[in-house]
Amino acid sequence: MKNYVQPGNCVTIPAAAVTASGDVVVAGSLVGIAAGSGAIGDPLDVEIGGVYDLPKVSALAIGIGDKVYFDPLTKLVNKTSASNSYLGVAIAAAANPSATARVRLNSSF
Numbered sequence: 001m002k003n004y005v006q007p008g009n010c011v012t013i014p015a016a017a018v019t020a021s022g023d024v025v026v027a028g029s030l031v032g033i034a035a036g037s038g039a040i041g042d043p044l045d046v047e048i049g050g051v052y053d054l055p056k057v058s059a060l061a062i063g064i065g066d067k068v069y070f071d072p073l074t075k076l077v078n079k080t081s082a083s084n085s086y087l088g089v090a091i092a093a094a095a096n097p098s099a100t101a102r103v104r105l106n107s108s109f
Helices: none
Strands: 010-014 024-027 030-034 043-047 051-055 067-071 076-078 085-090 100-105
Touching: 010 030, 024 043, 030 085, 030 100, 051 076
Parallel strands: none
Antiparallel strands: 010 043, 024 030, 030 043, 051 100, 067 076, 067 085, 085 100
């Protein structure tokens, strides 16, 4: 195919903020994990599939298969959809209290 560009598992976008490797990145409907670090405007590789351990609200129990969301203000995973970006689903239980949730990213928008 003449118009094929790439598989799309990792995309490169301009960093909207100072970003560290492993940070959750939200750009409109695109949600993924920074594969490297970057300053504002730098090209930033963003993984949009896979499974990641991400920081969560400590006082929250998450079950296997629960939908999880990212709160851009607290930079934590939670189960609240209002004002948050959909990340994917939990693939392991996370107790209350605990620091992280194991999340399979939703790679389709």
